[in-house]
Amino acid sequence: MxxxxxxxxxxxxxxxxxxxxxxxxxxxxxxxxxxxxxxxxxxxVPGFVDIHVHGGGGATFTTGDPVDARRAARYHLGHGTTTMLASLVTSPPELMMSATKAFAPLVAEGLLAGVHFEGPYLSQARCGAQNPAHLRHPSLDELSALIEAGEGAVRLVTVAPELPGALAAIRLLVDRGVVVALGHTDATWEETLAGIEAGATVGTHVFNGMRPPHHRQPGPVFALLGAATVTCEFVADGVHLHDGTLAFAASVTGPGRAALITDAMAAAGMPDGEYELGGQTVEVAGGVARLTKDGSIAGSTLTMDKALRRAVGAGLSLVDASRMASGTPAAAIGLGDELGTLRAGQRADLVVLDxxxxxxxxxxxxxxx
Structure with a gap:
């Protein structure tokens, strides 16, 4: 005891x-x-739950290397993240399959809570730092094969709902017990609502990688913030979102529908310099990661403890920020009964803060x- x-x-x-x-x-x-x-x-506070992270400590999840995955998980664990998904980026089918098979034992072991595919079924116009060479329309056959290969490891998939075949893909994923997020999308408000109606329940780094809101064309941001069934991810690093935007958005969703994420890449915890993400070169300067070719934000160097402090600094209460860093993301991926809150019966994941x-x-x- x-x-x-x-x-x-x-x-x-x-x-x-x-x-x-x-x-x-x-x-x-x-x-x-x-x-x-x-x-x-x-x-x-409860151990942090990061449902969108690509790497850290000089290691990446995106290549499907289990040794690198252990290093990245260990790095984030040191910053209080006791539960995380290994987020992949848009990749060729062969890499998606090999990474799924490589990470399935790590999920079974409990090191990872699952695999998150951020791509390849994303909008060309809103792909951000995703590699456009590997973007494609949703494939039910490909998804079915990945789910089978993962043997329960595939937990979250990001989809642009306006793509041909996207709604059928969302329904398939939900039927197979996989959580669907909408993101990297140029969808209209109506197309976003159609994705939600099909079963999507998460918004991938809301505001980023999607059509910006307009009072006559509300687009995906307003649809996701306003949907009672959707958990909205926010990257609280002061780069992806202004602190005022974070505070406003969280006031709309409430802490029960707002999930802090890092979207961290391998450069988290490492010096400024040149890195790689999904086959593209990333330059990190002042802790901000951007694609060398066009300056697009390329993930972050954030950790969940920094995200918590940023949220509190933006005016959120510690209670709300803690829920956004733990309980809400845990519930979003179906683990709310197991972890994410300090209460009797939950897994003993906790972080001691000064x-x-x-x-x-x-x-x-x-x-x-």
Whole structure:
């Protein structure tokens, strides 16, 4: 048994100023107020859940290399991310298949919560840093083969709903238990709503990689923010979104439909310089990653602890920001009953933060890491 006490505990929608968390095995056994008066100034929040991350610490998920995947997962774990999807980028069919097969054992092991395909079924006009050479229309055969090869590893797929065959692909994925996100899209408001009606329940880094909103042509941004069934991803790094945009968008969705993500690439935690993403060259300067060829934002160098601090700095409460970093993304990928909140019965994933919300210790499944 482990007891973390003398701390402020962020447990769901409440803050226990002088609380404790009791862990038995890999589970949380109890969360409550302490009868002791001391508080060491630390705060305990649930382990972060990043449902959109391409790499970090000099390692990438995008090549399908399991050794690199372990390095990237280890790097983000050190920053409090106890649950993550391995996000791939637009790639040839052979790489998508080989990466799926390579990562399936890591998912079965519990290192990864699943695989996220950000592409290749995306808009040419809104592809951003995705490699346009490998974009294609949705294929039911390709998707079925990937799902079969993954044996449960494929958990999230981003699709542009306006593409030919997209709605049928969304229905297939949902029928097979895969969560669908809408993103990298030039869809109209109506086309976006059609994708939601077909079963999509996530918006991929909303505002980024999609037709911008206009008061006469609302497009995907307004449709996603306004849809009660959709969880909207936000990259809280001050580059992808202005802090005012983040605060406004979160006020529209509420913390129950807003998920902080990193969209991090291999350069996270590494020096400025030249990197690779999906076969394209990326230049990182001042911690900002952009494609060398046209300056498009190419993921980020963000970590989830930085995203949490940025959200709080933008005016969100710690309770709301914590939910956006843990409980909401966990629920978005179907893991809300297992993790993402500090409550009895959940997996014992927690992060100890200092007064400035910097990570001090990380626990995953009851073990300090």
């Amino acid at each position: 482990t007891v973390v006490s003398g701390v402020r505990v962020v447990a769901g929608d409440r803050v226990i100023d002088n609380g404790f968390v009791r862990i038995e095995g890999d589970r949380i056994a109890e969360v409550d107020a302490s009868d002791k008066s001391e508080n060491d100034g630390h705060t305990v 007064e400035d919300l910097n990570v001090q210790r990380v626990m995953r499944a009851g073990a300090w890491v």
